[in-house]
Amino acid sequence: MIPVLETPFAMKEWRSHVKGSVGFVPTMGALHAGHEELLKRAREENDHVVLSIFVNPTQFNDANDLAKYPKTWDQDLAIANNNGVSAIFYPKYADMYPDNYRYKMTEHEYSMLLDGAHRPGHFDGVLSVVMKLFNIVSPSRAYFGEKDFQQMTLVKGMVESYFMNLEVVPVPTVREVDGLAMSSRNTRLTPEHRQKAPAIYKAITQSTSAEQAAKTLTDQGFDVDYVTDIGNRRYVAAKLGEVRLIDNVKI
Incomplete structure (x- = not known):
């Protein structure tokens, strides 16, 4: 049975007893074959794999979009089991944002293009939660799909700018047979x-x-x-x- 760790304290406690490299796949759940590819790479390249599932409210500029975001816990758990996940981090908003989002991470150039121009505050929410997740999980490597190429680039830049001791690993977009990017x-x-x-x-x-x-x-x-x-x-x-x-x- 995969341990499901619901608080930052529980996750950090688990991490403190783990030796070897940790591959990390941060997600908002509703897992699919694209996420499986991330987990597969993490499994191949690390001693342990941590999967996080957290639908992060701060990156949604549309409350309706947040409310309708799919939640598929049983399916996600099955995928985690099938892909050698060592632990699942499954926190709540109050645990991730004890400050109620008074502090945030911002990038002022690349994040203002493309999705940032159409979704105000989106990348502040993304970078803020990813920084928190990295600090909690302390991964050796973190895996991001190239479908969200702007997001991946911003996360990589944040890691480099703040001298964080981990590697951001890009993974090619996984597509349906008809070419649609999996999402x-x-x-x-x-x-x-x-x-x-x-x-x-x-x-x-x-x-x-x-x-x-x-x-x-x-x-x-x-x-x-x-x-x-x-x-x-x-x-x-x-x-x-x-x-x-x-x-x-x-x-």
Whole structure:
């Protein structure tokens, strides 16, 4: 039975007795094959694996989105068991934010682009909770999917800026057979929208420019937040109904 540790104290106590390297996979639950790939890499490269499950309210700028975020504890526990997880950190808001979010971590440049421009305060919440998780778990390595490439880049920058003693390991995006990037939010798509969603990947890989990709998606009924090329990557965020999907690819 995997120990489920519900407070920072319990997690730190467990960690203090563990020898060897610890791979850490921070999640908000609703685990899928993309998370399994993160856990697999963590298992291969470390002596122990810690999985955290915490739906972090401070990174949601839309209360409705937070309320509807899928919660699948039994499925998550089964995935953890099947992927060699050593311990699960499963805290509550009051334990993670004893200050009620008076203190926060902020980045003032890259976080203001892309998702940051459309979701005010989102990355403050992400970086704040990740900093807390790193301090509690004390991992050797932490694993992040490239689907959330901006998030991963910001976390890596935070680790470097604060001289934190861990490695941030990027893991390539895991996709469905039809190209749709795996995401916990995909479960909220209607059957019609699920059929349409792979057009995002098709548009950003086959269009000659970001502008063309944006027009293609708009013409197909997507509500496009952005399609933008930065460096050698093309980033997209678009809504189908109430569900906002993001993706990125090398160009």
